[in-house]
Amino acid sequence: MAHETEAALGETATTPVFRDWRYSVDLEGIGWAVFDREGQSANALGTRPLEELAAIVALAEEGARARTLTGLVILSGKEKGFIVGADINEFDGFTSEFEVIERLRPVLALFDRIERLPVPVVAAIHGVCVGGGLELALACHYRIATRDEKTRVGFPEVKLGIFPGWHGTVRSIRQAGPVAAMQAMLTGSMIGASRARGMGLIDQLVATPDMLRWAARKAILQKRKSKPAGLAKSLLARWPARTLLVKKMRDATTKKVREDHYPSPFRLIDLFEVHGGDPQALKAAETRYFAPLLISDTSRNLRRVFKLSELLKAQAPKTQAWKPLRVHVIGAGTMGADIAGWCVANGMEATLQDLSEEVIAKGIKAQGRVLKRRFKTKAALAAAKARLIADAAGDGVVHADVIIEAIVERLDVKQELFRALEGRIKPDALLATNTSSLEIEAIAEPLQDPGRLIGIHFFNPVAQMPLVEVVRGAASREDEVLKGATFVTAIGKFPLITKSVPGFLVNRVLAPYMMEAMARIEKGEEKERIDEAARAFGMPMGPIELADTVGLDVCAHVGKILGLSPEGSHLDRLVAAKKLGKKTGEGFYVWKDGKPDKGFKDYTPLELERFGRILIEPLIRESERALADGVVESADLVDAGVIFGTGFAPFRGGPLHYKASLEARDEVPAEAAE
Incomplete structure (x- = not known):
């Protein structure tokens, strides 16, 4: 033209x-x-x-x-x-x-x-x-x-x-x-x-x-x-x-x-x-x-972060004949509904299935805020809302290009669901689970074609977190993994291809950081000092506030899977008392109007700087182990995943890059100097 x-x-x-x-x-x-x-x-x-x-x-x-x-x-x-x-x-x-x-x-x-x-x-x-x-x-x-x-x-x-x-x-x-x-x-x-x-x-x-x-x-x-x-x-x-x-x-x-x-x-x-x-x-x-x-x-480090974002985008093939247009999400809880809403916000049609029509209606209603932010005119907003379809019977499965399961974290329930789905979906449809803790190959075991199943692991809140882990199970075919990366980029997120291991990458490196911070509370450390030191290092929020935000029941579950949560800990006692953090109004902190009540604590900048470096060491150590175990393909991808999946201080360029920069300057790690 x-x-x-x-x-x-x-x-x-x-x-x-x-x-x-x-x-x-x-x-x-x-x-x-x-x-x-x-x-x-x-x-x-x-x-x-x-x-x-x-x-x-x-x-x-x-x-x-x-x-x-x-x-x-x-x-x-x-x-x-x-x-x-x-x-x-x-x-x-x-x-x-x-x-x-x-x-x-x-x-x-x-x-x-x-x-x-x-x-x-x-x-x-x-x-x-x-x-x-x-x-x-x-x-x-x-x-x-x-x-x-x-x-x-x-x-x-x-x-x-x-x-x-x-x-x-x-x-x-x-x-x-x-x-x-x-x-x-x-x-x-x-x-x-x-x-x-x-x-x-x-x-x-x-x-x-x-x-x-x-x-x-x-x-x-x-x-x-x-x-x-x-x-x-x-x-x-x-x-x-x-x-x-x-x-x-x-x-x-x-x-x-x-x-x-x-x-x-x-x-x-x-x-x-x-x-x-x-x-x-x-x-x-x-x-x-x-x-x-x-x-x-x-x-220099922020330019590196930009290049890391481009590296993540490159995980999806540039030429891919398969184009995802319709998504079917099974499970209309907070995560499932948010996934469906985000897909609609990015131009796709989404059908949302659940056993309860009431839960579906609640999930669809909750997406109004995301859709209003994305679509400014009445006509565009109405068209978007029309693309988010309640589907209690699961009729959308046969037309969907992508099927994502986001139901309860029980292996037997997930296995039964996928066994029932396998014969109904299109030959080229992508089959995925949003599991955060179960192995992909275990879920896929009963399938006639287990190579078809992959993990597509979103983080909460879906609309704000830029990273999505695309998880390759032991039997997952490469073309299905690449289709997963293509889908993730199509909805405006960064795909990170990972191995199917406990915690994948992000939860694996985040859990020791959070659990060791909680262990410090057991020893009498002030939670406010811990969180402020982490923020002084450059984290978006401290590990204790993060635990409360994620949900202490979720933290305890992940901790047990990774063998990091000792029985009878303060975390266990809070979970037993149904004090689960922000969502219940009390956890490690008391929450008021969506914010933790921290009061006023005065700490010196030098004290916080040193303590912040000590707090971050578990995350760096686990990042090194994840690289050694081949969870992702390179150190750059470890840094990219941790930055975009946990909010690790972007101006430091990623945990492995940060560690390397300290070594290049012959600086002694804070923990070693303690």
Whole structure:
């Protein structure tokens, strides 16, 4: 379609073919720069694409001087996205601030040249436009985007331990005002096209990608130019309003992250506080604040986490003829209903089966919140709700592409269920159990074809946890395992292929960490000190609070399976007393309004730092054992699974990477020094 449109516009080639760009000028004098990075599924701005873009800009400058060029349009040759940002693989070579600054200089100059072109420059956007891609778009004079669910803009750099470094701070504040722009940069959130237009980051919306070129042509011929944020918004960047704004930003950020763990949002606030009232000063200072962040350990480790997420996605084959569209979930309890709801939220049809119609109705009703967050219009929400179908009789089994069992953790019950299912399902349907503790091969034993069964182990809460373990039983066929990974990626989760061993990977490494923390309570250690030390290390919550959140009955069950829970422990006594944690209102903590009542305890940072390292040692030891036992295929996959499955401090790069970094610095592990 794109090439047909080019022909319709009468384009004629004017330059040699680039490797990452196509550039031509049509009969109306409009230059079309199409970014289509060679050999890549997505466009990222690396060295060669930027050098080629500089050559195109030089041609545009020459055409503008000669009055043969009426305007320039920048758009993507990829069907699914505009530009995903800078090529982060090129960040790893930097070792000094000077190197970073020297590398930034030509890119900053290039974007300034685009902004200074005397002819209109239009960015035509469909799909993802984030990071450096949005910074490039903001350097253009006008931005048109598709009104499509897939079209998203944003600045995710904070998730990589940095902030926008190609003058995105200045240009986003200019277009959206300081409140909206700073919020976008501090949170790293993805912003839909309609909202981005309301903010001022996008100027015009069109219905479909096919309309982008004609809209861009019209914008060029009419010499449209984006309007900056109005005076009322701009005044907020000036003193004294800026001082009040900075305080609110710093307070809000402090509630979410610790400055010593994630310094980049705090440095961005500092930059705005000092220079936000002067765009030219802000431009000049941005690089000075940015450079030290890029070479920090935090940024290196967070970039590693991003690459680990890509490694998990790669567990699913890129070419897979099998496409999951219908899911049948058996068991409408919290986990089963949440799985079905999440599948629907990601575009699939889900039938939900249970012995009790009342339980099914309750499970479906509970999914309303997830669906409302995903679908913003009444029509889209109604369509999603229609795809979540109560199915007490189990009629959906015969049509389903994926069947997931999420019933009681009893081997005999699961075996009987799968024995009954085997003759009813489609030949290519994926058969899976969500068991968290039973061996896949034991469940599959009665089947005529035991190689068909795999584990697909979700974590609670399903909507929030990004990882799903795809469990290979001793008899599971490889094609079924790969289908499982394909299904997991299709619902927007990260698949981790693991062996069928007690606890798989995540519960196996998490259990010793939690059980040893509970054992410390038996010896008189304060639970509050334990939890605060774990948070000081970088864990999202402490092991005792986590146990209460998961459910003490679940912890006791997993502990017994792994041989880690001694009889008569404090945990056993709480379970016997039906004090199961958050879900009953009391466990190790008393819970009020969904939060543990911890009171106030004052500990020194040095004390917490040392204790936190000691607490995490059991998790690291078990991660090493899991790698040695081949639970997953590599150390990187161990790190990926533990980060995305337990929340292990992302800025430390994973438990095995963290241990290796200590050894590289000749640091003595905390426990050894105790």
